[in-house]
Amino acid sequence: MKNYEYILFDLDGTISDPKIGITKSVQYALKRMGITEENLDHLESFIGPPLQQSFSECYSFNEPQIQTAVTFYRERFKDIGMYENTLYERIPSLLQELSDNGHTLVIATSKPTVFAEEILKYFNIHHHFDLIVGSNLDGTRTSKTEIIQHILHHYSDQPKGSFIMIGDRKHDIIGAHNTGIDSIGVTYGYGSLEELTAIKPTKIINSVSEIREFLLKDTNIQNQS
Template identity: 35%
Template structure:
């Protein structure tokens, strides 16, 4: 029997392959503000952290300009871009099996709660999650540790019993700061080196296999 009872799962790069939707929406905002075409290497860095942080840290925008960029991003994202995603192989089986075996699975994402909820509903995955923890549209902070702690409180999860699953250092750092274990998946948008350097408890190339070997066996 696994010591973990609750699994916090990141959305972008962990449950869904959403890179194209995020990168093209980020570029739309940049083009609208006169920044021109940006290299894929830079746009990929928008997958994971909050949009405000990305526009300010990656492009050196002021808070005022970053706020405009986020608004432009959301205008095209809400119009349909957010549904241009696919579910990674193995994820449906993980969710269904966890539900069947009585484990809690909670979506913990930096994406606004409203968007994440609509995406899960569209993909037919909502019923397999026990909950969703994401920032509100007006929330300036989507720091992962804050979201993890909120989820721990809402789902009465002790530190030793819950684990964060994600694809970037933001997920791993959030878990470490919250005092819980983590799984870094290598199929998303972070590298194996990044996940190792930030001290993920486990590294998984195949998340379904990890569950089969570490949790369900």
């Protein structure tokens, strides 16, 4: 099995469950735009992709409307929404063990970097990550391909075979494909098995425990010997 020295983690739907904070902030933005959506489940598609893309695809907003909606979204998200969030079970221990075993951990998220940093500090797991890369507040560098490429450039002296991207949506896997690195699609987040299967990640995994088993396989064997 390959030894992935650099492990890239998506944030929303992979490290934490942000449903309440994201969907309520989208709901707030839509209300400010004159649209009422009572069912938060209908807004789950906003978890993962760039906000700009979701407002365009789900509500056919034009560019000025998208920018206005994103501004409204951030009004609520920066004060309330980012904290309406819970870590998936066993994430802290997974990060600790990966760090202890010499892996370099990186966040690769479409969420603005400043929000990602604040969320990781809130959960007290920021110290596990060597680098945190997200989008810019001005709407640039939102695609996973751009984000992963930025990370690869940061570690430009390392072979691509030492990197793997872990995420719950097709955008994570597409970004990995486009930049030539391996990927893990996790089914416990917000991407369906069908979505992940169709995009063909290197590995599909169903739980945080399975991530550990896959990435620390050599360690598991040593511990059993």
